Amino acid sequence: MRHKNTGNIIDVNDLKLIWKVFAKNWYIIAALVIASAAIAYIYTYKLTDIYAGSTQILLKSADTYDYQSQLYKGLGYYGAYEDISNQQRVITSYNLIERAISKLELEVSYYIIGRLKTTEVYDAIPFKVILKPLNIEMYEMPVNFNVIDEDSYKISFEKAGNEHVERVYNFDEEVHDKDFILKVERSPAINKNSAKRLKETDYFFKVHSQGSLIAKYKNALQVENLEFTSILQLTLEDEIPERAVTFLDTLSLVYIEYTLQSKVDVNENTLNYIELQLKEAVDMMAAIEDDLEDYRSKKAILNLTREEQEYFDKLMNFDSKKRQFELQLQSIKALEEYIINSRDAKESRLLPPSVFIGEDDDFLKKSINELYTQQININNMLFNTTEHSSTVKQHNEKIEFLRKDILVYLSNSKKAIAGKINDLKGQIRQYEDIIKTIPKTERDILNINRQLQVNEKMYLYLLEKKANTIIARAGIIPETKIIEAARSIGVVKPNKAKIMNTAILIGFVLSLLIIFIRSTFYETIENAESLKAITALPIFGEVILADEAETEYVVVENNPKAAITESFRSVRTNLDYIPTDNPTKVILVTSHNPNEGKTFCSINLAAIIAKAGKKVLLLELDLHKPKIYQGLKMKSDVGISSVLAGKAELEEAILPTGFDNLDVMLSGPTPPNASELILSNKLQEIIKFARLNYDYVIIDTPPIGLISDALVMMKDADATLFVLNPRIARREYIKNAEEVVAANGVKNFGFVLNGVKLKKSKYYYNYSYGYK
Numbered sequence: 001m002r003h004k005n006t007g008n009i010i011d012v013n014d015l016k017l018i019w020k021v022f023a024k025n026w027y028i029i030a031a032l033v034i035a036s037a038a039i040a041y042i043y044t045y046k047l048t049d050i051y052a053g054s055t056q057i058l059l060k061s062a063d064t065y066d067y068q069s070q071l072y073k074g075l076g077y078y079g080a081y082e083d084i085s086n087q088q089r090v091i092t093s094y095n096l097i098e099r100a101i102s103k104l105e106l107e108v109s110y111y112i113i114g115r116l117k118t119t120e121v122y123d124a125i126p127f128k129v130i131l132k133p134l135n136i137e138m139y140e141m142p143v144n145f146n147v148i149d150e151d152s153y154k155i156s157f158e159k160a161g162n163e164h165v166e167r168v169y170n171f172d173e174e175v176h177d178k179d180f181i182l183k184v185e186r187s188p189a190i191n192k193n194s195a196k197r198l199k200e201t202d203y204f205f206k207v208h209s210q211g212s213l214i215a216k217y218k219n220a221l222q223v224e225n226l227e228f229t230s231i232l233q234l235t236l237e238d239e240i241p242e243r244a245v246t247f248l249d250t251l252s253l254v255y256i257e258y259t260l261q262s263k264v265d266v267n268e269n270t271l272n273y274i275e276l277q278l279k280e281a282v283d284m285m286a287a288i289e290d291d292l293e294d295y296r297s298k299k300a301i302l303n304l305t306r307e308e309q310e311y312f313d314k315l316m317n318f319d320s321k322k323r324q325f326e327l328q329l330q331s332i333k334a335l336e337e338y339i340i341n342s343r344d345a346k347e348s349r350l351l352p353p354s355v356f357i358g359e360d361d362d363f364l365k366k367s368i369n370e371l372y373t374q375q376i377n378i379n380n381m382l383f384n385t386t387e388h389s390s391t392v393k394q395h396n397e398k399i400e401f402l403r404k405d406i407l408v409y410l411s412n413s414k415k416a417i418a419g420k421i422n423d424l425k426g427q428i429r430q431y432e433d434i435i436k437t438i439p440k441t442e443r444d445i446l447n448i449n450r451q452l453q454v455n456e457k458m459y460l461y462l463l464e465k466k467a468n469t470i471i472a473r474a475g476i477i478p479e480t481k482i483i484e485a486a487r488s489i490g491v492v493k494p495n496k497a498k499i500m501n502t503a504i505l506i507g508f509v510l511s512l513l514i515i516f517i518r519s520t521f522y523e524t525i526e527n528a529e530s531l532k533a534i535t536a537l538p539i540f541g542e543v544i545l546a547d548e549a550e551t552e553y554v555v556v557e558n559n560p561k562a563a564i565t566e567s568f569r570s571v572r573t574n575l576d577y578i579p580t581d582n583p584t585k586v587i588l589v590t591s592h593n594p595n596e597g598k599t600f601c602s603i604n605l606a607a608i609i610a611k612a613g614k615k616v617l618l619l620e621l622d623l624h625k626p627k628i629y630q631g632l633k634m635k636s637d638v639g640i641s642s643v644l645a646g647k648a649e650l651e652e653a654i655l656p657t658g659f660d661n662l663d664v665m666l667s668g669p670t671p672p673n674a675s676e677l678i679l680s681n682k683l684q685e686i687i688k689f690a691r692l693n694y695d696y697v698i699i700d701t702p703p704i705g706l707i708s709d710a711l712v713m714m715k716d717a718d719a720t721l722f723v724l725n726p727r728i729a730r731r732e733y734i735k736n737a738e739e740v741v742a743a744n745g746v747k748n749f750g751f752v753l754n755g756v757k758l759k760k761s762k763y764y765y766n767y768s769y770g771y772k
Contacts, residue, residue: 021519025519028514032514033504033507033508036506036508037500040500040503044496044500046116046117048120049491049494051244051488052236052244052488052492053238053241053247053486054236054484055249055252055485055487056482056484057091057231057234057480057481057482058231058481059084059230059480060230084230086377086381087232088223091223091232091255096254097214097251100250101247104247106243107207107210108129109206109208111142111203111204111205123242125203126189127171127184128187129145129184130182130185131180133179134177134181135180137159138179140207140208141206141207142205143156143157143206143207145203146202147190150171150191150192150194151171153184154168159179169182169184171190172186220236221236234248234486237493244488245486249485249486252486259478259479259480262376264476267472271469271470271473278466281458285452288455314431319451320454320457322421322425322428323458324458326421332413332414336410336411336414339371339407339410367402367409371406374398374399381395521731524726524727525729526757527726528753531724531751534731535737535738537738537741537750538749538751539753540750541571542567542756542761543567543568543604544563544756546559546562546563549564554603554604554659556568556607556611568604568605569608572605572609574750575609575719580719580748582718583691584691584696586687586690586697586717587605587696588717588721589698589699589720589723590704590710590723592703592705592724592733593703594625595728596729598701598723599628600754601723601752602618605721609695609698610660615661616663616696616698617694618657618664618665618698619640619665619697619698619700621699621701622667622700622701622709623677623678623702623709624670624674624702624707624709626667628664628700632657635666636653637669638652638668639665639666640665640667641677642669643665643682644677644678644680646682653666674709675709679712687716699717704736705733705736711740714744714746715744717747718748719747720746720750722749722751722752723752725753725755726755726756727755
């Protein structure tokens with residue numbers, strides 16, 4: 001649009017244009033927005049709601065006793081369970097999820113088929129399906145289920161190859177089929193009265209494999225560490241909120257059992273080791289007591305001097321120390337065997353008894369603690385990775401270095417203890433030599449008593465360790481603790497409000513895009529104002545759309561007071577002011593496409609000029625598809641084509657129309673070479689004759705968008721009327737017309753807008769000169 005530059009960013013005319021575009025296309029916005037909202041509503045209604053359950057687990061609680069802590073902290077438990085990232089991986093591991101699923105009945109999913117939506121149900125089902133697939137195709141296959149009566153039911157499904165299978169079985173009856181073993185248990189809810197209602201309900205169920213269930217819940221489970229705490233929050237998404245809560249409760253208990261298991265195993269191994277040593281001590285004491293009893297029955301009672309008793313006590317003390325060192329050496333050998341046998345990280349059951357570790361051996365405590373921590377870390381990693389991963393290999397290398405260091409240390413410890421035992425043996429031999437001076441009877445009884453007392457002390461020591469271990473077992477409670485029971489947190493997917501808003505936004509944006517494309521590329525010209533906005537070429541007038549034009553061609557003759565007649569008068573007036581050197585004005589009428597009303601305009605324009613007392617000649621020079629003869633209801637075998645071909649004289653082709661001052665030259669017979677005839681000099685003779693004998697010459701020509709005949713004749717015209725019809729006119733037609741004018745130097749070129757609706761016309765909207 002051509003406006004004056006006012007310096008404003010937004011001009012009033014711009015606002016008018018925007019309002020015009022909106023007023024013309026508002027229904028597109030409304031329709032697309034409403035349609036998008038309706039589609040989004042139906043889509044979200046059919047979507048399955050996804051719920052979420054949540055629970056929280058505290059990794060390290062303070063609910064432990066001091067004795068219990070001292071017993072186990074040397075084996076790396078606290079450090080292992082404080083490794084939050086590892087515990088997150090353990091909880092989401094395949095094995096733990098598998099254990100949780102095995103405790104629940106999740107193998108079969110049940111659905112109720114509604115008219116618009118299919119809904120999954122969890123516990124509100126009046127029957128229970130127990131199906132063991134013998135054909136893997138049965139997994140994830142929808143199996144339709146219908147209650148027939150209180151005793152029987154029907155199943156149906158589609159097998160591969162579109163094979164339809166339908167079976168009828170009895171409730172509580174185990175069925176053996178080539179594809180499955182099936183038993184459907186009936187609940188008390190199915191009886192004569194309820195069976196009639198249940199018959200109207202369509203069910204179907206799916207059987208899931210263990211692997212698919214584990215994959216489903218593993219993907220749906222999220223474990224997050226709450227910031228600055230050792231609390232893990234478990235969140236599970238599921239179609240059924242009750243099932244999500246149940247699964248989280250079960251998984252939490254399985255995880256707590258997992259954290260307890262290693263402690264129980266250590267305690268059990270310790271007790272077994274103590275029991276073995278106690279049995280040996282008891283057997284040895286029993287044998288010594290028997291020997292003592294037997295010896296006393298045969299010999300006299302021993303009476304020792306004070307000096308002999310002192311020698312005997314020292315010998316017994318050395319012997320007791322020797323026995324303790326031998327027990328320690330035996331423990332070190334057992335620990336050494338454990339370390340050697342635990343090379344495979346998978347053998348997590350190989351846990352050492354706690355009595356292996358000396359109370360004052362800090363290096364061994366620290367080394368065993370680090371070794372066991374590394375073993376737990378590897379076991380946790382193997383839940384989610386393989387032995388060949390780089391991380392596992394690095395941990396294995398660390399374990400191997402630790403194992404070698406510990407084995408070297410144990411070897412040196414064995415040598416040191418063996419040296420101490422040898423020293424004690426030497427001291428024992430010295431005192432034995434002294435005691436040998438005592439009479440043999442007394443000496444023998446002393447040796448028996450010494451052995452008995454040594455074993456009694458060892459027995460008491462083991463009993464104390466056993467009591468401590470049993471007390472520790474009674475105090476074993478989880479290091480982990482559920483601090484927030486599983487609960488549903490409502491629907492998390494889909495976000496229906498977001499989907500609805502997005503759909504409305506898409507509909508709105510799409511409508512704007514359509515309006516933009518429609519306004520830019522397919523915008524029709526509705527009236528003279530809209531035409532002026534896109535071209536600088538003159539506009540000779542608007543021709544109002546009228547019902548009369550549907551029944552008659554020459555509307556200006558019979559409807560003198562109609563708006564359409566007035567619009568032709570306006571065009572006539574504009575033509576009067578065309579500057580020309582010739583007293584006779586030659587007006588050429590054309591269009592871009594057929595069916596835009598150029599012939600209609602030619603006839604009525606000629607008629608309205610004739611009614612003004614001007615002599616008019618109407619030339620039907622659309623030799624390809626003539627229509628003037630139809631509009632005037634005339635017919636002649638002689639016409640313009642006959643004159644151009646030299647088969648008739650010019651005067652023979654001129655015919656009166658029956659209207660005052662209006663003559664016509666019809667096209668005549670349709671020639672095979674119409675475009676070539678237009679180039680004939682005879683055409684110039686016709687125009688010359690018309691100029692000499694008429695005031696106006698109206699030439700009806702073919703559309704220039706299809707045929708170039710009009711371009712040839714424009715040089716002979718004083719004015720060219722380019723007819724546009726708002727129904728089919730496009731911006732490119734205007735551009736094409738402007739190119740024609742620029743290329744051919746056409747004189748007095750202008751537009752006539754034919755078929756403008758009365759309410760769209762700025763000039764004729766309020767016209768009421770008898771037009772209703």
